[in-house]
Amino acid sequence: MTARHPYRAGLFLLLFIPALCFAQGRTFEATIREMADGITRTIPAHTSISLDLGTLEASEHLLATVRQAMESELARRGVAVVRKPNAGLDVRMTLARGLRGLLLIAEIPTPGTRSVIIALLSEESSATGRPQPAKKVELSAQLLIERNEPILDALIMEQEILVLGPAKVSVYTRDGLSRGSKEIPIEPVGTMPRDPRGRILADQAGAITLLLPRSRCTGTTAQGFACFPSEELWPLTQDGRLRARIVPGRNHFEAASVDLRPPEPIRSFFSAVRVGEGPGAILMVEGTEGSTRIYDAALLEKGASSLFGTHLTQIASQCGPIFLQVREEETESLLEVIEVKDQQPVPIGDPVRFQTVTAIWPSAGTKAVVVCRNNASGRFALYLVEIACAEVPDAAAR
């Protein structure tokens, strides 16, 4: 495979060094060490080198870190790194990104040849888009868990977090992020929808119920869960006074029940909130057609509005009836606290920015769990959102 090149003096042939086994799981330091070994093996003994380090993709900070680490490792192997005019060899090193990750590439000229060493360089994974701190402390979000598997709902307990996924319940301790200590597989009835939704609920005795399309699963994290066919209504509020029936194999609901009354059929919807009490109460549902429909206390449709966002969620609060909704922007989801006045949304306070929100469910007290997906990495993040009512401006002043 050698190609002669009679026309240009000083050009190099590529000489491949025996493949180095750089795996993605290898640490940054190990990769640097092995790359330094490779360079040391390739250059003639007692040769000083210059290190021309460049990057196509990585940050200047990483570049500096690599330079420092590489110079240190080469020095340990007796290879002097000097300025270019004084070097016996000019080694070019490049940080470049491929689909599999960041590559560290060394091009080493040797007489009549050029050797290339390529290695995958591990780097810190970038964090999912954390919400920016709100300007006012009305809505706060705490990142609890990040992981690759979808998160449908979560139960926040004192010591643990139980996370419901499409095929398992994961138990996380609360002393750190992403530390799953136990996983309990579940076998829901039938196939899961492409965009699955689910709920995880606990009663006061500690028994846990999982609600999934077509299934109800009961049990404990110690003994596992048994699933049965079920069309049970799902609670949409923490007090369970508003419930809805999900359509099997879909991601939307088709019937709602208020105050434990028998469910009434309602055109398909994704989420719903109840505004007010008694005969004047209204039900607002996020319809699958893109508008928010308004129903009276008898669940008769009264109109629609296009001014609401998505993921309407009722949150218990000390400062009157307030709700969460999501507004989609080009690349972000804005989580807003709203009041409903004259059947229209009135945002209060500043929104919190997330990447794409995939689920919101009310949690204990004045909290809600919010799941979002990082559009770049595809990872899912679980946040605990809390509304600090004391900071909400005086309602009378608005």
Place this chain on the structure above:
Amino acid sequence: MRPPDRTSSLAPRRSGEDDGLSGGRASARRRASAPWIALCGAFLVFLFPIVEASSRPVYGGKLRVQMRSTLGEFNPAVPAVPGDAKSALLPLVFEGLVGTDEGGTVVPKLAVEWRIGQGGQRLSFRLRTNVRFHDGSMMNEASVLESLRTLDARYQMEARNAEVVFTAGDGSAGDLLRQLASPRWAVTRATGPATAAGTGPFSLAGFEPGKRIVLRAFEGYWGGRPFVDELEIRMGRSERDQMIDLQLNRADLIDIPATDARRVGSGIRLPVSEPVDLIAIVFRNRRASDEPLVRAINHSVDRASIHQIIAQRQGSPTGALLPQWLTGYAFLFTGSRDLSLARRLSSSVPRRTGGLTLGYPSSDGFLKSVAERLTLDLREAGLEARTVALPAPPGSTAPDGVLTRIRLTADAAGSLEVISTLLDQPAKLPDRGSALDNPQDLFEGEAGILASWRVVPLLHLPVSFGLSERVGYTRLQDVFRFGQWRFEDIWVQPTPATGGTP
């Protein structure tokens, strides 16, 4: 070993004291040194956020797709060219025991796990439960055996302990795992003399060769029913007709050549994939003595001008087979022009009567333009050349080189395999499993193919789609990043609601 004249001129940003520059000059060099990559990256970054859709998936409706390609048959048993329209569409209907993800990793499909035993002689699969064929029958070990038994006589198949077991006497069972991801090894159930049911997210509801495919959502799909109820694909539609239909709301998704993307009117959503098409001159029939000629052609080509003018700055010029976004090392293979070197090389090549011939597929206007431009570049290097539309008339001599468009996938080693097969050039290719973790192997495999001088890479081009306002998807990169057609993950929005208060 690699020929020297493919080494990089696409210099990366350099930092530190050794670059011989200081302060602002060094910074300027860093900024300006990788223009192609910067251009490509900027374009993708610019387009992607605009079309990012993130609203909640909606079930139902019909997705109306149009494409330029045509399919004469839709049979998984008939081999397809990786990357072509048939390869992209078959997995919507037919699935195998395993598949590959966008990165080329083997992933479970109809089998949930597998293991290789007995020194590579045995490959065992445990099947997924509750999988149904489109005709409603259950998939089980017997139906898998029935479907796959005749495909390759080298492997003995049997059902054993609720597993499907393949045995190969020559220890090649491990290689079979990759083959099984091909649509050709889909698990099907015969429903008639010439019809078969698959297990994929859609069932085939209608097929008019060369004109139309209708797919219907399969309610019982193990991976979750697709969002849309029906998928209608109209084939053989010209770019102009597709654009008109999109604008008149008669189509939801059309394929637009990336090179036409800038000519598309505003208001059209236009996701652009990574550059997945390799444009190259392929010299399948070259003789050993032709090497200086091919090298002269390589150095005479003005890739930057082709990229800027003909490709409308889409994608990037390249001297590599696999693109930079995929491997990370493509910049090591230069694509720069060296006219003086090209002239020296061409002067050593015996003149041919009638000059060189460069073929191009008559159906590909872009490749025709590139071929015509190449004749000018070659003339500057002292090489006379003319273009030939292909297929050429019967009896005519095969062209020296053929302008070729090769669809690559995110499976880097698999893409090298496709190129190697196309060149009829057995190359030392990395094992696909090892290549995932060892870029050195991949680099050596690619360098080996280039060193054969049977191919001169020119450009990497993206593919693009035009979308109507109705089309929704979760993450753009899941659906469009690699030019794939994951129609099961696309939904159509109902007509947007109008009005404010009730």
